[in-house]
Amino acid sequence: MTTTAKPSAKTKVLDAALAVIRTKGYAAATVDEICRVAGVSKGSFFHYFVDKEALAIAAAEYFSMGAAAMFDAAPYRKEPDARARVLRYVDLRAALLRGDFADFTCLLGTMVQETYATHPAIREACDQHIRLHADDVAQDLEAAKRTYAPDAPWTAGSMALFTQAVIQGAFILAKAHDDPAVAAECIAHLRRYLETQFPDPAHH
Amino acid sequence: MTTTAKPSAKTKVLDAALAVIRTKGYAAATVDEICRVAGVSKGSFFHYFVDKEALAIAAAEYFSMGAAAMFDAAPYRKEPDARARVLRYVDLRAALLRGDFADFTCLLGTMVQETYATHPAIREACDQHIRLHADDVAQDLEAAKRTYAPDAPWTAGSMALFTQAVIQGAFILAKAHDDPAVAAECIAHLRRYLETQFPDPAHH
DNA sequence: TGTACTATACCGACTAGGCGGTATGGTGCA
């Protein structure tokens, strides 16, 4: 994709919003700072977004669409076996833990923590996009379940949400300890759980 | 304990801070609102806390100590078998998902998300207290591992952090979907994982 | 016992600055 040819002011604001909000949260992210980081005037900002809350909702969608495009284009998608696809998805999530926290942590999880009670529209947007991604994961899980664990006592949807919970929680612990390695360990446990729930006949 | 006889202004502020920060996050929680909820003047607030950041750090400790006392007094602590103790801890975490989100979600996870980059002292306090609790869990896990899974490829410490990650992530998903049941499902998966990692000879 | 002094707990009006948001006007392109 990389539509870096002519980044419009709107796109620059959205990119800046991702960076700033992921670093300091929604409430502490000021419109002025987002404009400064975007290299855009306040007039431009309010030309595209009626208020700060609207930016947050747009940023949630922007983040979600970007992530979806990225996962959709990832090589693991071509893996024919559903079980392997699930595990490779988890491996990809672990491999993404590089660079600053603002580069790999989840905007949705960060925002919803502090807005769920005060900004219902933001909460709703975060929920929607988290579930959009979880549904993608659930499709692979469903396929893998049919083949490898047809009688498992959980649904693919529930397992998909669990994967997202582990990832979100891993981000929190990593931020707290200031070390992405903590998140990697958590994802390793998630992988082990999935392996046990989808017993591989080849390794039996 | 229940020293509810004469709640000092300081204690009232700390209780109010827990409620307000868990509802709207650190940045959006204003000193004025915390004072209002506490029924205390602003003068009292700054008599006990040099600034808002100091309150956050004190609140982290207050929350942590309260939680530690609660878990320490919980009946599952008397369970002689370490494996059962671990599982009953998880069951307790699930049982606690009652009432408003501000009643059962974690202050530390909420605060660290939005302060890790901007308030190092708060980040440090959250990390310290998360790990304090994780260390308690790790002790039971270590004992269970010795008996039920001596050759498992993970450490008790790593597994303890994983349990906390699942719980933190479960809170995020529950807030996003506005339904604590989501968190309960996640914790059920965590329980299943622990069961597989500590194979029970009785059920074999 | 009474009195002077000190320390601690607490109060609420106030300030200075930062905040989200607005008003107005300029610029480039159809």
Added chain:
DNA sequence: TGCACCATACCGCCTAGTCGGTATAGTACA
């Protein structure tokens, strides 16, 4: 000429934090 886009100056409110002060209780000493 009109419109989309962008810039700057500005506004009013809200914020964390300050400051001068009061109430209460304990202590020292005659």
